[in-house]
Amino acid sequence: MAKQRILMLAPEVAPFKKVGGLADVVSALSKSLVALGHDVRILMPRYTEMQAFEGAQALERPLIVRLGGHEAYGRIWQHCLPGTEVPCYFIEHNQYFGAASVYVGPSGNEDDNGQRFTFLSRAAIDFCEQMDWIPDVVHAHDWPCALTSVYMNTTEARRPMGRAASVFTIHNLEHHGWFHRSLLQFSGLPESVFRSDGLESMGELNMLKGGLYHATKITTVSPTYAREIQTPDGGCGLNALLRFRSPDLIGVLNGVDLDEWNPQTDPYIGTHFSAQDLSGKAAVKARLQQAYGLEVNPQRPLFTVVSRLVNQKGLDLLAACCERLMSEMQIQIAVLGTGEPNLEYRFNELSARYPGRLGAYIGFNNELAHLTIAGADCFLMPSRFEPCGLGQMYAMRYGAVPVVRATGGLIDTVAPFVEGAGVGTGFVFQQASADALYYTIGWACATYYDRPEEFKQLQQNGMAGDYSWNASAKKYESIYNWAITSRQAAFV
Structure with missing residues (x-):
């Protein structure tokens, strides 16, 4: 399969910042895709408290993020996933990310998450253009990154990033990202996206819903969950939308980082053991x-x-x-x-x-x-x-x-x-x-x-089970190719 350029966009990435399993998935999947020969670059916020951040270097040129009627400026830091050459980039902006928390910003008010994560989604577009690196696929994770595909289908439709495919992964459908519709003006997205088959939901702006409508392809993190979220009991109010998008929805099981989670080498457990010798x-x-x-x-x-x-x-x-x-x-x-x-x-x-x-x-x-x-x-x-x-x-x-x-x-x-x-x-x-x-x-x-x-x-x-990312990474490789082919067909 041809080498693919993949931007991995997430609000948290292990080991730099971790709240839940999403952070582990982004890190491990990125490493596995690089091992398959792809060009993967990770983009996430820089928070005030980060792990394994020593040695990161700030780029000289500031990032200019084009929002509704104004520009915001951020600093970009560059590092690698520890023990690898997988490049990671971090957006520094004190107003939006100048706190230790991932999902509550400096003001301590969750309502600010609308602007914080709109900024992140828009920054992904401007980052790629400024770095003169246009990906084949933008892989965005969960509602904080959902607006990226909306931008790609609207304001960017006739620009270089508009030709890239988007893959959106649902890690937990329970979290939507609800905000007042006035966020639309801040974002710079057109008013036309605020409708029932877009961002509008019960009079408010629903980031997750918009991402699900606009993504080229949608994944979630297990086959059974992909079926469950299309039902009234499991769909968190979005089951009809997910049934509508079901031809583009696929469940792919997560794997685990076998280097970190290994009973034969784990530095945290003191005594090592294996399936063949459980005595330890x-x-x-x-x-x-x-x-x-x-x-x-x-x-x-x-x-x-x-x-x-x-x-x-x-x-x-x-x-x-x-x-x-x-x-x-x-x-x-x-x-x-x-x-x-x-x-x-x-x-x-x-x-x-x-x-x-x-x-x-x-x-x-x-x-x-x-x-x-x-x-x-x-x-x-x-x-x-x-x-x-x-x-x-x-x-x-x-x-x-x-x-x-x-x-x-x-x-x-x-x-x-x-x-x-x-x-x-x-x-x-x-x-x-x-x-x-x-x-x-x-x-x-x-x-x-x-x-x-x-x-x-x-x-x-x-x-004895195989919990590696190998099989799952190959499935994502195929999904990216599927998304790229589908996106290219839209421009014929």
């Missing part, structure tokens, strides 16, 4: 138990969570059944995450009530996240919906057997356990309820105690 996992489990103040007991099954503490992740279901679990099963639970205050409070309370058996760390710590996954016997993801999920794939890499609900990418990646057959990689349940989660944890617990050889087979099955 016991020492990691003991270290994990110590980290959470749990009883160091190799015989107790240890269930862990590394997640945003939100209802989408089904963690209210776990909180609701924890007391029954503690009173009726001989298990341990460790929870790492931050999110909704009521869930943070609840897990702290449970940790205080059941010392030595249930531990909680409210916050995020990358080293502890690795340890919490690597030392677990089982990994809990009872999500109400899950576009793809990376945690379950990380867990299987480390011999932590997933307990998941049958939704989205979870059912696409975790094969249901079949007792007595040596088949499966995890324990899967259907209903989003505390009872269903409770009984499935009980099933996992009984398998751990009563059928240890079957439990070990589950671990080894999971560790």
Whole structure:
């Protein structure tokens, strides 16, 4: 396949700035595409607090961003993804990105996100033209970058960037980017795009909706999620639009960074192990138990969570059944995450009530996240919906057997356990309820105690899976070619 020029546009990219899985996806996919021979360049904001940013260099020429009736100026910094030659560019603009947060700007007011991310979407166009590098494809990620394809179809239609194809990836359809219609004047987009088959939604401007209408092709992060979002239950009000765009919509499973998530080399876990020799996992489990103040007991099954503490992740279901679990099963639970205050409070309370058996760390710590996954016997993801999920794939890499609900990418990646057959990689349940989660944890617990050889087979099955980006990157390669061909046909 011919070499493609790809601009990867995202609000967060690991390791520079990470809020969720989107950051990991952009980084790992970019590296995999470069390995396939493509010219990939990443563009993202520069926030005040960045990781691995040492050595970045500022370009001498400022970036001029053409907005509605005025120009804004930013500074461009250049670096590479650590350990690679994948070029990354960072837009510095203190008014829009002069804060540590990704999704709340310097004013602390989320309403400012309309201007912040309009600026980012427009900046992608002007960046390419100023660098005299016109991509074949602009790959934009989630609602903060959705207006880029709208610009490409309107103000840029007769300019060089208007001939590029656009691919838009939905990481989580729940987040739309709603703003007052006055944002249209700030953006410089024509009034004609503010209509029901464009940016307008219930009288307001919906960035995500506009991106879905205008993108050449649309992807999301698992085949099952691609089907779910076309239904009333999963479509977050956009199911009719997504059914309309279904010929251009495809679900592609995310992969994981096998260099970072590798039980044989992981620097954060202390003792290494493999599917062929699991003996080192016991020492990691003991270290994990110590980290959470749990009883160091190799015989107790240890269930862990590394997640945003939100209802989408089904963690209210776990909180609701924890007391029954503690009173009726001989298990341990460790929870790492931050999110909704009521869930943070609840897990702290449970940790205080059941010392030595249930531990909680409210916050995020990358080293502890690795340890919490690597030392677990089982990994809990009872999500109400899950576009793809990376945690379950990380867990299987480390011999932590997933307990998941049958939704989205979870059912696409975790094969249901079949007792007595040596088949499966995890324990899967259907209903989003505390009872269903409770009984499935009980099933996992009984398998751990009563059928240890079957439990070990589950671990080894999971560790043998291929979770690399190789196959997914090749699918994106084909999608880009599909988008380029489609875009070129529009200019014939």
